[in-house]
Amino acid sequence: MEERVGQLWDRFITRMAHQGHPQAAVKLDQVSGPLGVFYRALGGNSALRISATTATLHQARRSWLHRVAGTGRKAELAWQDESCLYLPACLDLFAEPQLNRDLYFWLAALAGTPIAAETLPDTSWIVESQQRTCQALQRYQGLRQRYQRLVKAYIALRPAPASLKYDAAAQERAIQQALKVPGSVTELPDGKYAPAPVALWLHPDAPRCGGQAADGEISDRQASQGETRQAEQRRRQAERVDKPDEQGATLGVRHEADLFSFAEFIKMDRSTDEEDNPDQAESIANDIDKMSVTQDNSTVASRIKFDLDLPSAQEDDIPLSEGILYPEWDYKKSRLLSDYCRIIPMRSRHAVDAELPQHLQKPARRLRRQFESLSLSPQWIRGQYEGDKLNLDAYLDYRGSVANNPSGYTGDPRLYCQKRPLVRDIASLLLADLSLSTDAWVNNEQQVIDVIRDSVHLFAESLHASGDQFAIHGFSSRRRQHVRFNCIKDFNETYDAGIRGRIADMSPGFYTRMGAAIRHATELLSHQSAEKKLLLLLTDGKPNDLDRYEGRHGVEDTRKAIQQARSQGLIPFCITIDADASQYLPYLFGVQGYTVIRQAEQLPKRLPQLYMTLTGKLYAG
Known part of the structure; x- marks a missing residue:
């Protein structure tokens, strides 16, 4: 009571x-x-x-x-x-x-x-x-x-x-x-207490992180949604300190007034998710004004490091080379760091020939029929000396040039449009994010990686039916010296049961060093002779890695890699299921260079449709 x-x-x-x-x-x-x-x-x-x-x-x-x-x-x-x-x-x-x-x-x-x-x-x-x-x-x-x-x-x-x-x-x-009257006050009078906060101004002493995260401390984000999403994004004021004495401090005076200013070091395990009362733990965290954290070389930390370590050579994918060096953009220095990242092309060791999964066969048949008709669709070719119909705009320009030009120049006489079968000369590379975040669940029914596998399966079936040149690769990373570039299908490979087996063997990897992966994909696409070159990035989150690639550095490097791809004539486009993508993708790809799939389970159906729409716009333009 x-x-x-x-x-x-x-x-x-x-x-x-x-x-x-x-x-x-x-x-x-x-x-x-x-x-x-x-x-x-x-x-x-x-x-x-x-x-x-x-x-x-x-x-x-x-x-x-x-x-x-x-x-x-x-x-x-x-x-x-x-x-x-x-x-x-x-x-x-x-x-x-x-x-x-x-x-x-x-x-x-x-x-x-x-x-x-x-x-x-x-x-x-x-x-x-x-x-x-x-x-x-x-x-x-x-x-x-x-x-x-x-x-x-x-x-x-x-x-x-x-x-x-x-x-x-x-x-x-x-x-x-x-x-x-802004600007009329030159100083704030002294007082016993600070004045009440001013909601119309910025924070007078904004929180700052007391130190940079050490290598291996930054974990990959999980695809979490729900009512607490915004609360989880809130910035907390923190400081990084050296590990204090294990014995902690000794409380000599027990006056009530001293209890509010007393701080004691308590060794706590916060590296696992087990918690007797998670709601209480969150409430306690919300009441703390500044969190002081330190690194403890205990057995738990060693276990986490082992979990994130690379698999043994016998169990890992097969490396196809010793690695390819690429630069990385340092936005603070405004320059490229040459030979900074190492791309390691790899191929699945355990993939076996496989057929298309049963639950995808019906949508695959429908998509194959749609994409087979792409190469048969006719196209109006303008600027012809003779053809099936008169181009009214060209005719008006021609008559105007004749009437207004006293020198007798008659303008361009190619006034007709002719209907011809569409010849598609396009090369597309699908680059799939295979980082740890794809291990998350969608509506507690299937994992993100399962959705990506289904999407890649239907994408490959569709493009194989259309006859377009295409390649499929996946990527993940563990720091700058180990950016894994999984070869699922090269441009010169035929789509068959072996490729389906590689798609089925795709699994979550490590982190997301996006800039290096985009640079290598750009290099692969640049060697294709197609008229149109499309680079599709399929991801579920922002760029990040174990080192300083987290945050602004990763975003700026990715943006620079996309700009470099455009400068070589490529068309980058991003498909993402990240609910927060509108916060950063316009900066990376431009307002017309990305799309957000709000319901991740819709991705397998939407990906081929997006490809058809994109390529249709390319040839219509």
């Missing part, structure tokens, strides 16, 4: 202390699409994705109601780093939903506004925030009215200076003045 009463009281007092307006709440998921376009259109870094921020501790004085409820210690503020723009997962600050929506767009504009070169690194938070505001309003005049509405509504929510003590009142007057 006491526990039940305590729960009811906690919910009541927490609800009373909350100062938001849930009925007018706007979630980041609802505006992330237009917000990303808005942010990049205003000059924001195209490589940055938009993600939910995490609440951070502030030092402002709380109201008595917050103190009773035990809330109000943290605030969700916007900030950005080299890989992400972090915004609150939900905004319910104002009673009007439109104002909450406007606040998202204002924060995005503020983050996308560069600070002037003369701004010094030691500029105070209030001065820097005003400078950002002034530059944003100067560059984007259309935001002035929106900003003024936000300021008017926001100041009404902040404490009135007259209700505060002298030092707090001076701080609040300075902040409100800075909001109303």
Whole structure:
């Protein structure tokens, strides 16, 4: 009974202390699409994705109601780093939903506004925030009215200076003045407490990671979906520290006030998924303001390293060469690192001849009929001296040139269109991501790798029927010196039971060093003599690897590899089942260079259809 009463009281007092307006709440998921376009259109870094921020501790004085409820210690503020723009997962600050929506767009504009070169690194938070505001309003005049509405509504929510003590009142007057007239306040008065966080400005002390991840510590992402997806993306403030004494610290004084500042090292195993109460563990993690992590050379870490190690030579795929060296793009230095990555072409050791799986035979028969008709479809050829019909546009241009040219030039007399059988001269290379993330499950029914196998099976059946030249390869990686490039079908190989066996033997590998794989695929395609060359990338996530390839570095290198492929006349196109792909694929492939399959189980049916659509556009153009 006491526990039940305590729960009811906690919910009541927490609800009373909350100062938001849930009925007018706007979630980041609802505006992330237009917000990303808005942010990049205003000059924001195209490589940055938009993600939910995490609440951070502030030092402002709380109201008595917050103190009773035990809330109000943290605030969700916007900030950005080299890989992400972090915004609150939900905004319910104002009673009007439109104002909450406007606040998202204002924060995005503020983050996308560069600070002037003369701004010094030691500029105070209030001065820097005003400078950002002034530059944003100067560059984007259309935001002035929106900003003024936000300021008017926001100041009404902040404490009135007259209700505060002298030092707090001076701080609040300075902040409100800075909001109303940006640039008019040169410093923030000192006070016993920090001022209340300002929701219209960026974070005054944005979280930063205290160290880079060591090799082998970054695990491959799993394809997770559901209501907790956005919460899992939140950035946590962390620091990397040296391993302390195993004995931990000794608590000498047991005063209650000291308990809140005491930190003790506790050796805990967090490398496995077993947890008696996962919900409680997540709640505890959410209450921690800064997580300090260290590396422990224990038997558990050794086991994980062994699990991710390469298989023995007797069990591994057959290497076809000692390796091919390729460069990698270092975006920080703006140069290619020559001979940095090693591609190792491999072929399956255990693949055996196989027939098409039973559940794919019916859709394969239908696709073969569709693709067989592609080479028989007629095409209108323009610019002929004689033909089946007159090209009206060419005729009007011809008559105009005759009438307007006094020199007697009669223009191009090739005014006819002729219907001829379509001759398809195209070479396509399908590059499949075989990283660890493909070991995840789709709707708890089948694994991603099973969906990829089915898709590749139907893709091969379709292109074999059309007569188009095609190759199929898979890739995964374990650091830069071991990028596995699995040869499933070369251009010079005939599609048969042996190729079907290799497709059936595809299995999840390691990580996703996408740039090196694209460069090698580009090299293979460049040796084909076809008129059109299509590079299809089939993936379920972003570029990543055990080393620094995680994050911005991998994205920038992949983008550079795609640009290099286009410069050689290739047409790269990405098919992905990653729900977050719209955050980074436009930056990599362009807005017309990718498609997202929302339901992964639809991929086997959609992949051949996409190929037919893509090639149809190529020849129509």
